[in-house]
Amino acid sequence: MMKLLECININKSFGNKKVLKDINLIIPRGKIIGLLGKNGTGKSTLIKLINDLLTPTSGKILVNGKEVGVESKKIISYLPERTYLDKSMTVDQVIEYFEDFYDNFDSKKARKLLRDLDLDTTQKLSKMSKGMQEKVQLVLVMSRKADLYILDEPLGGVDPATRDYILDTILTNFNEGASVIISTHLISDVERILDEVIFIDKGKIILQSDSDELRRKENSSIDEIFRRMFKC
Numbered sequence: 732m733m734k735l736l737e738c739i740n741i742n743k744s745f746g747n748k749k750v751l752k753d754i755n756l757i758i759p760r761g762k763i764i765g766l767l768g769k770n771g772t773g774k775s776t777l778i779k780l781i782n783d784l785l786t787p788t789s790g791k792i793l794v795n796g797k798e799v800g801v802e803s804k805k806i807i808s809y810l811p812e813r814t815y816l817d818k819s820m821t822v823d824q825v826i827e828y829f830e831d832f833y834d835n836f837d838s839k840k841a842r843k844l845l846r847d848l849d850l851d852t853t854q855k856l857s858k859m860s861k862g863m864q865e866k867v868q869l870v871l872v873m874s875r876k877a878d879l880y881i882l883d884e885p886l887g888g889v890d891p892a893t894r895d896y897i898l899d900t901i902l903t904n905f906n907e908g909a910s911v912i913i914s915t916h917l918i919s920d921v922e923r924i925l926d927e928v929i930f931i932d933k934g935k936i937i938l939q940s941d942s943d944e945l946r947r948k949e950n951s952s953i954d955e956i957f958r959r960m961f962k963c
Contacts, residue, residue: 733795735760735879735910736781741790743776743934750776752934754790758879758910763901763924765942765953766914768931769961774914775812777931778883781912782809794879805834808877812884814864822852822867829871841874844900862889869897873904880911886920894920919954928953932961 736758743751751773758764768774779785781792783799794803816825822845829836845852848866856864865888872880882901886894894917902924905911915921928945930938937960938945942953949956 733760734758734793735795737793737796738777738781739791739793741777741780741792742788743773743780743785744788750934751780751787754934754936756929756936756939758912760878760908760910762926763905763911763913765918765921765925765928766912766931767916767918767928767953767957769916772931773934774931775883778809778881778912778914781881782807806878808872808875808880810869810872810880810882810885812887814868816856816864816868818857818864819855821855822850825856825867825871826852829874833875835876836871837874837876840904841870844870844874844904848896862893865889866893866897869900873900876906878906878909880905880909882911882913884915885913886915886917891920898924918957919952922953925953930957930960 734757736756738754738756741751741754742749754777766774766777776785780787781799783804792799794807797803820828826838826841830838842852845867850863850867856867859867869885872882885897889897898921901911901913913921925942928938928940928942929936945953945956
């Protein structure tokens with residue numbers, strides 16, 4: 732079984748501050764994986780390293796067996812924590828932009844998902860609520876035929892009903908054989924779709940487990956296990 736993503740002894744420091752410490756991680760194909768931790772524990776830093784937006788202080792990251800770079804960016808579809816879209820553009824213009832930019836972008840699929848959301852594609856992003864903008868961005872990310880989808884806090888600015896829609900969109904729209912990494916602190920919301928979980932705390936991975944096994948072993952929900960482990 733080919734490893735989709737492998738992190739080998741990853742350390743990341745900013746000045747004297749060690750943000751990630753000896754991260755070793757293997758992500759197989761065909762899984763939805765939760766990267767779970769409180770805010771400020773290194774989740775976003777790890778995600779930026781995988782996306783080649785930051786460089787590790789030491790260690791290396793392999794995607795499909797090759798070090799991250801131009802090739803890995805083609806097969807990773809990344810939803811950052813903050814929206815980066817040009818707010819003066821209409822949704823139609825953004826779809827065209829994605830079509831030009833990514834070979835693996837499926838505009839038919841994007842339009843179908845946006846219709847499901849009753850989104851007017853002629854509308855400018857600046858006229859939309861934050862939650863609407865987040866939905867547009869998620870649809871764009873999930874409409875690429877990628878090998879790895881990395882979603883950083885995809886549920887942050889949306890109401891609970893929309894969260895369910897977003898989770899179902901994620902569940903039903905990723906390529907077979909691809910994997911999804913969802914970084915979040917809203918564990919009770921995403922728990923139902925996760926195959927595996929990774930707990931990260933103070934820059935270290937303290938647990939990686941199959942979700943069902945973990946629930947069985949601890950006889951409680953992942954949310955409860957997480958709260959127990961990370962008692963303030």
